[in-house]
Amino acid sequence: MKKNALACIAGLAGVALAAVAQAGTVRDDGLKPYEVVGDIAIPKPLTDKPGDPANGRKLVANRKKGNCLACHKIEQMKDFLFHGEIGPELTDIASNMPASEMRLRLVNPKIVNPDTIMPAFYRVDGLYRVMKKFQGKPILTAQEIEDVIAFLVTLKAPK
Amino acid sequence: MSRKGKNMTTGGGKLAAVAAGFLLAAGFVAGLSTPASACEECKGKYEVEGRKSGYLFSNPETRAIQDDDFANGGMLWVEKGAELWNKVDGKAGKSCASCHGDAEESMKGVYTVYPKYVQELGKLENLEQRINRCREANMGAKAWKWESDDLLAMTTYIGYLSRGMPMNVKIDGPAAPFFEKGKEEYFKRRGQLDMACKHCHYDHAGQYIRADLISEGRGGGAFPAYRLKWQKIGSLHRRFKGCNKQIRAQPYKAGSDEYVNLELFVKWRSRGLPVEVPAVRR
Numbered sequence: 001m002k003k004n005a006l007a008c009i010a011g012l013a014g015v016a017l018a019a020v021a022q023a024g025t026v027r028d029d030g031l032k033p034y035e036v037v038g039d040i041a042i043p044k045p046l047t048d049k050p051g052d053p054a055n056g057r058k059l060v061a062n063r064k065k066g067n068c069l070a071c072h073k074i075e076q077m078k079d080f081l082f083h084g085e086i087g088p089e090l091t092d093i094a095s096n097m098p099a100s101e102m103r104l105r106l107v108n109p110k111i112v113n114p115d116t117i118m119p120a121f122y123r124v125d126g127l128y129r130v131m132k133k134f135q136g137k138p139i140l141t142a143q144e145i146e147d148v149i150a151f152l153v154t155l156k157a158p159k
Numbered sequence: 160m161s162r163k164g165k166n167m168t169t170g171g172g173k174l175a176a177v178a179a180g181f182l183l184a185a186g187f188v189a190g191l192s193t194p195a196s197a198c199e200e201c202k203g204k205y206e207v208e209g210r211k212s213g214y215l216f217s218n219p220e221t222r223a224i225q226d227d228d229f230a231n232g233g234m235l236w237v238e239k240g241a242e243l244w245n246k247v248d249g250k251a252g253k254s255c256a257s258c259h260g261d262a263e264e265s266m267k268g269v270y271t272v273y274p275k276y277v278q279e280l281g282k283l284e285n286l287e288q289r290i291n292r293c294r295e296a297n298m299g300a301k302a303w304k305w306e307s308d309d310l311l312a313m314t315t316y317i318g319y320l321s322r323g324m325p326m327n328v329k330i331d332g333p334a335a336p337f338f339e340k341g342k343e344e345y346f347k348r349r350g351q352l353d354m355a356c357k358h359c360h361y362d363h364a365g366q367y368i369r370a371d372l373i374s375e376g377r378g379g380g381a382f383p384a385y386r387l388k389w390q391k392i393g394s395l396h397r398r399f400k401g402c403n404k405q406i407r408a409q410p411y412k413a414g415s416d417e418y419v420n421l422e423l424f425v426k427w428r429s430r431g432l433p434v435e436v437p438a439v440r441r
Binding site: 063067069070071081082083084085086115117119120123127128129130131132134137139 | 347348349350351352353354358359362363366367368369370403404407408409
């Protein structure tokens with residue numbers, strides 16, 4: 001995975017247009033453009049409006065939205081039953097990962113780990129046999145991604 | 160975490176009691192020739208050469224229902240299948256028994272080798288389809304609809320007659336290309352959540368995904384299985400559909416070539432594991 005950021009996005013979108021990743025350019029899949037840096041981060045937020053952590057918390061629990069609890073344990077969300085154990089615990093994620101890297105994990109974790117089970121929450125291309133009513137739609141909107149990040153950056157284990 | 164507590168109310172004793180009451184009311188006990196714990200001998204056989212049946216991932220309450228024929232709701236379908244076996248239907252005026260005689264003799268072991276390649280069809284055929292071929296070609300009767308009570312009952316009955324026997328499908332010779340297709344399906348990412356069967360059932364078997372403990376997704380000897388969630392017996396293809404839909408992938412039709420090929424792969428993954436029909440699952 002030593003491709004440069006632009007080539008990486010273009011490759012994923014199945015388009016040869018390097019311009020696609022430049023801020024302000026309209027992507028052909030209708031999603032907001034973003035720039036991947038060093039294959040591990042998306043430094044710039046997807047939207048101008050700052051994320052809302054309270055809504056982010058709801059999205060993390062909501063089975064029809066983030067459903068992050070299906071796979072991740074989050075100590076601060078003990079008010080919800082049944083946290084899964086598929087992915088690493090996120091209780092202290094803010095101490096271990098900057099927002100820019102969280103953003104890439106949410107937008108498309110397959111750039112970090114091509115074989116991961118974790119869904120790409122902001123992606124509509126390169127998918128197979130998506131149910132009709134979900135076709136062309138990302139799991140989370142750009143604003144919802146920012147809301148989830150705004151919540152994740154509050155997650156620090158009490159020391 | 161009170162995961163166990165939840166399991167007890169959704170999948171546990173209460174339902175068992177209800178099911179048992181229902182069976183008694185239906186006069187089931189009188190007509191039953193097998194002892195209550197018919198699968199006693201196959202306990203401990205749920206793991207073969209490291210391959211584990213879904214039974215071992217079920218919670219103890221669910222297992223207890225499976226282990227007790229009087230509580231196992233699937234046994235009603237066995238009983239119904241046995242009745243249908245002797246029922247004359249179709250233009251030829253025949254029942255299954257007219258040609259196959261005593262099912263306990265003629266159908267023993269049959270479940271373990273399906274799906275199998277059929278020369279005349281040029282493709283695989285699973286047990287449901289074989290039953291329907293007999294209905295159409297040999298009885299002049301209409302094919303039973305997929306997931307209909309009659310087809311479920313007959314499939315469950317024939318499965319039950321192999322209970323405890325090891326799964327043993329063939330994947331070589333003319334079956335090989337279909338096996339390869341089924342395997343491809345299992346490893347292909349799909350749906351808005353973009354997962355393959357293998358992401359859950361290979362990579363994360365034995366881990367909880369929210370409240371569900373993921374099994375190795377073999378299930379080869381288990382279906383039709385009685386699912387507490389369905390409150391009914393259901394086919395393996397219905398389970399496939401559920402596994403597709405939960406990741407927002409367009410399912411195939413039950414009985415489609417895609418699912419029959421996938422079924423061969425899943426049943427090969429279950430080779431050596433005992434037939435559990437009717438298994439009980441959450």
